[in-house]
Amino acid sequence: MAELTCPLCHGRAAEGAEIAAARCPSCGARFAGGTEDPPTAVAAASESWTIETPDARLVADGLFRLAPDEPLLERLGITTDRRDGFYRWWVFVAEGADPAAAFSEAASHGLPRT
Numbered sequence: 001m002a003e004l005t006c007p008l009c010h011g012r013a014a015e016g017a018e019i020a021a022a023r024c025p026s027c028g029a030r031f032a033g034g035t036e037d038p039p040t041a042v043a044a045a046s047e048s049w050t051i052e053t054p055d056a057r058l059v060a061d062g063l064f065r066l067a068p069d070e071p072l073l074e075r076l077g078i079t080t081d082r083r084d085g086f087y088r089w090w091v092f093v094a095e096g097a098d099p100a101a102a103f104s105e106a107a108s109h110g111l112p113r114t
């Protein structure tokens, strides 16, 4: 049994034996991912939303560097679900927000690997 809470509205986004990419029933945010770490969740979301994301690792890194009051966090969030003994990563983008623009804004906060 897995359970996923929306990082944007804190409502229940999904629950069940398996979670699939969908929309948060509370706020309409799209979510996708379901992978083992943040960069692969960003990559999976990019594929799900058919956008180009040149560097998923940089997007994920940038997301974790954002201050809690950063306005971008009202449009873009990353979180884990809860399930027995492990968890998976999911990326959320607010309804009406452009995921490609949100990802590139997040990437601008990340530190490129040298």
Ligand SMILES: [Zn+2]
Pocket: 006, 007, 008, 009, 010, 011, 013, 024, 025, 026, 027, 028, 029
């Ligand atoms: Zn929500």
